Amino acid sequence: MLKGFNGWALEGFPLVKAGDDIGGMIVETCENNGLELEDGDIIVIAQKVVSKAEQRVVTLSGVVPSEEARELARSTGKSPRFIGLVLNETRKVLKASKDLLLVEDRRGLVCINAGIDKSNVEDRGRYVLLPEDPDLSADRCRRRIGELTDKNVGIIVSDTYSRPFRRGQVNFAIGTAGVKLFKDYRGKRDLFGRVLKVKNVAVVDELAAAAELLMGQADESMPVVVFKKLGHLLESNGNHNIAELFISEEEDLFRGVL
Amino acid sequence: MLKGFNGWALEGFPLVKAGDDIGGMIVETCENNGLELEDGDIIVIAQKVVSKAEQRVVTLSGVVPSEEARELARSTGKSPRFIGLVLNETRKVLKASKDLLLVEDRRGLVCINAGIDKSNVEDRGRYVLLPEDPDLSADRCRRRIGELTDKNVGIIVSDTYSRPFRRGQVNFAIGTAGVKLFKDYRGKRDLFGRVLKVKNVAVVDELAAAAELLMGQADESMPVVVFKKLGHLLESNGNHNIAELFISEEEDLFRGVL
Numbered sequence: 109m110l111k112g113f114n115g116w117a118l119e120g121f122p123l124v125k126a127g128d129d130i131g132g133m134i135v136e137t138c139e140n141n142g143l144e145l146e147d148g149d150i151i152v153i154a155q156k157v158v159s160k161a162e163q164r165v166v167t168l169s170g171v172v173p174s175e176e177a178r179e180l181a182r183s184t185g186k187s188p189r190f191i192g193l194v195l196n197e198t199r200k201v202l203k204a205s206k207d208l209l210l211v212e213d214r215r216g217l218v219c220i221n222a223g224i225d226k227s228n229v230e231d232r233g234r235y236v237l238l239p240e241d242p243d244l245s246a247d248r249c250r251r252r253i254g255e256l257t258d259k260n261v262g263i264i265v266s267d268t269y270s271r272p273f274r275r276g277q278v279n280f281a282i283g284t285a286g287v288k289l290f291k292d293y294r295g296k297r298d299l300f301g302r303v304l305k306v307k308n309v310a311v312v313d314e315l316a317a318a319a320e321l322l323m324g325q326a327d328e329s330m331p332v333v334v335f336k337k338l339g340h341l342l343e344s345n346g347n348h349n350i351a352e353l354f355i356s357e358e359e360d361l362f363r364g365v366l
Numbered sequence: 367m368l369k370g371f372n373g374w375a376l377e378g379f380p381l382v383k384a385g386d387d388i389g390g391m392i393v394e395t396c397e398n399n400g401l402e403l404e405d406g407d408i409i410v411i412a413q414k415v416v417s418k419a420e421q422r423v424v425t426l427s428g429v430v431p432s433e434e435a436r437e438l439a440r441s442t443g444k445s446p447r448f449i450g451l452v453l454n455e456t457r458k459v460l461k462a463s464k465d466l467l468l469v470e471d472r473r474g475l476v477c478i479n480a481g482i483d484k485s486n487v488e489d490r491g492r493y494v495l496l497p498e499d500p501d502l503s504a505d506r507c508r509r510r511i512g513e514l515t516d517k518n519v520g521i522i523v524s525d526t527y528s529r530p531f532r533r534g535q536v537n538f539a540i541g542t543a544g545v546k547l548f549k550d551y552r553g554k555r556d557l558f559g560r561v562l563k564v565k566n567v568a569v570v571d572e573l574a575a576a577a578e579l580l581m582g583q584a585d586e587s588m589p590v591v592v593f594k595k596l597g598h599l600l601e602s603n604g605n606h607n608i609a610e611l612f613i614s615e616e617e618d619l620f621r622g623v624l
Contacts, residue, residue: 310534
């Protein structure tokens with residue numbers, strides 16, 4: 109018996125507006141696509157549609173840049189208001205240089221510009237912030253799909269970020285509900301009986317990365333991917349907190365490297 | 367029409383010995399599994415089986431540790447011979463601290479212990495080095511499968527590594543043949559006609575990550591995963607050099623962060 113999984117991108121997912129019910133839209137688009145949702149399905153949703161539904165789209169006009177924002181604007185060459193917007197979402201600035209503002213955001217996520225972006229937004233001059241609490245967004249969607257279909261699915265909210273050492277971006281998990289963060293092999297044995305000491309694989313990030321292969325980043329408009337036959341990666345006893353994935357500076361093996 | 371892909375793990379892949387023909391073994395195991403190889407298939411192979419076939423398994427007894435190795439052994443608490451082994455594979459030591467030796471290896475790959483590992487090796491006291499040239503390993507396998515089946519497939523050699531900022535490991539590409547490294551969106555337009563400036567997605571790493579979901583790290587023995595319906599990610603005009611994925615310290619946005 110071959111062991112495998114399938115990933116499906118939902119065609120024709122509607123453009124999302126403030127207040128939209130993402131869970132309901134997923135159920136409807138699955139129906140339109142003839143794709144039946146089943147127990148154990150894992151659904152990866154691009155952050156941008158979640159943010160739009162949650163009204164996390166803002167203009168710069170309301171932003172009053174602080175002194176810190178003005179200073180960082182000078183060193184990065186970006187607009188003071190844009191930097192002000194990023195700082196509102198930021199716990200700690202990790203690096204500010206020409207063209208780059210890398211931060212640890214309020215949620216503990218390390219990313220450029222606190223994940224704020226303006227691609228795939230209708231109105232020029234508007235910026236999309238990350239969801240206030242991506243775990244909660246995922247959980248809301250999971251419950252809504254449960255209500256509508258009576259199926260137990262897992263949800264991942266994902267976004268695409270640069271990473272150190274390697275060129276290009278990959279998709280990462282930024283919020284989850286009902287999905288295992290890790291496949292923990294520590295204490296398990298290898299093929300020849302040796303105990304594994306370190307292996308703790310971040311499957312939630314691997315699922316996010318896999319979903320991106322179908323999503324696309326430009327005008328493909330495929331913000332939702334459904335994985336089938338990976339039900340063993342569902343978390344049976346409740347939700348996980350994505351913050352468990354974020355490593356503190358003190359614990360980070362790579363501290364002091366870059 | 368739903369757009370999707372499938373990933374299949376090959377059951378019953380034999381234990382690999384020095385000199386084994388990995389390409390031939392993949393073709394045979396696919397046949398045994400009733401899985402037909404087709405043009406456009408992308409095959410991800412765990413580094414360990416490639417290294418074993420290429421006789422990259424060594425003992426520490428032949429290693430004569432240099433003065434540098436002895437010094438690093440003191441600061442990391444590891445054996446001088448093991449450190450000597452790592453240094454043989456290393457271009458530059460990035461960090462040496464208690465229990466950790468992070469290096470840029472001879473191939474430009476940033477990883478702990480130059481990717482040297484002893485899990486899933488038959489004999490105690492033996493260590494597996496990365497393939498000498500993982501691109502060449504991938505290319506050899508691709509040609510062999512082409513010879514045997516007349517199909518044009520892509521190959522990725524992958525390994526599982528820790529990464530900064532996030533807990534746990536994920537699978538990365540360390541060598542490829544015939545697969546696109548990136549889906550480059552720079553200059554393309556988003557849903558609303560805005561030109562994308564930065565997006566250049568490292569699909570080869572996303573494919574490696576996706577494969578890990580089926581491979582496992584312990585005694586599952588699923589070192590080969592075949593992806594179907596992702597043929598648009600094949601590189602039509604020849605092979606890529608994985609080194610194009612490695613970013614120099616000077617260019618790394620994250621420089622100075624950790």
